[in-house]
Structures are given as structure tokens and as C-alpha cells.
Amino acid sequence: MGRQATIVRGLLAGAAGAAALDTVTYLDMATRGRPASTTPERSVERLARVGHVPLGRGESAGNRRTGLGALLGYLTGAGVAAGYSALGGRRLPWPASAALLTAAAMVGSNGPLALLKVSDPREWSAADWVSDVVPHLAYGAVAATALARLR
Numbered sequence: 001m002g003r004q005a006t007i008v009r010g011l012l013a014g015a016a017g018a019a020a021l022d023t024v025t026y027l028d029m030a031t032r033g034r035p036a037s038t039t040p041e042r043s044v045e046r047l048a049r050v051g052h053v054p055l056g057r058g059e060s061a062g063n064r065r066t067g068l069g070a071l072l073g074y075l076t077g078a079g080v081a082a083g084y085s086a087l088g089g090r091r092l093p094w095p096a097s098a099a100l101l102t103a104a105a106m107v108g109s110n111g112p113l114a115l116l117k118v119s120d121p122r123e124w125s126a127a128d129w130v131s132d133v134v135p136h137l138a139y140g141a142v143a144a145t146a147l148a149r150l151r
Helices: 002-030 039-050 058-086 094-115 128-151
Strands: none
Touching: 002 039, 002 058, 002 094, 002 128, 039 094, 058 094, 058 128, 094 128
């Protein structure tokens, strides 16, 4: 299999994993009645400020932050699995792949939050961690399954 095909398979697996992460997150929100996280929008706002990229004003700026925040999540999910696939991780047993993809997605999403000073995972409560870990486990399981099936 060529390198390009390997990366495309990773992108597809990552997109499937990101959809699973979103599904689990929305089910959690619906079940517990909790609000959506504002960290994606705050990350976009911080990145735009650092990069001197205007988002506009008022409602338009808020809509851009929301849309770009969601896209950052899909970019992270697709990028993590594409990188994992390109590095040959898809050859590992499924449990190892699922665990590594979960961990990589958590680092890929939570690392920038800490670097941008949007959130500090060291200060999260147990409930905050559960709300983060469980959807990322779904990401890892679905992305690993998709990679195995796309071989």
C-alpha cells in the first residue's frame, strides 16, 4: 500500500473516530443536561488573536468561533489517525491501536488547550476528566476499528 493511501485511510478512520467522539459527547450532554464546552470557541479566539486574524464582530464572530472550533476537532481527529497510520501503527493489535489513538487524541486536543492557556487539565475535576476521557475512548475504538477494516 502506498504512503498516500495509508494517509487517506488514516484520515477516513480519524473522521469516523471524531464522529464517534461527537456522538458520545452529545449523548452525555443530553443525558446529564450539561452545556456544551466553550473550549473549542475559546481556542479559536486565542489562535485568531495570536495570528492577527479578524473573526468579525458580534454574532458573525461568534458563529465563526463555533464553526471553526468544531472544525478544529475534526482536524485533530483526522490528523491524529492519519499520523498514526503513516507511522505504521495500524499494524498493531486492535487494543493497542485503540489505546494509542485515544491517548494521542487526548494529547492532540488537550495539549493545545494548555499551551494556549484556554484550560488547565491539572485543575479539572473528576467529572471533567470523565467527560473528556469517555468520548476520546470512543474515538480511539472507532478509529482503530476503521483502520483495521480499511487494511
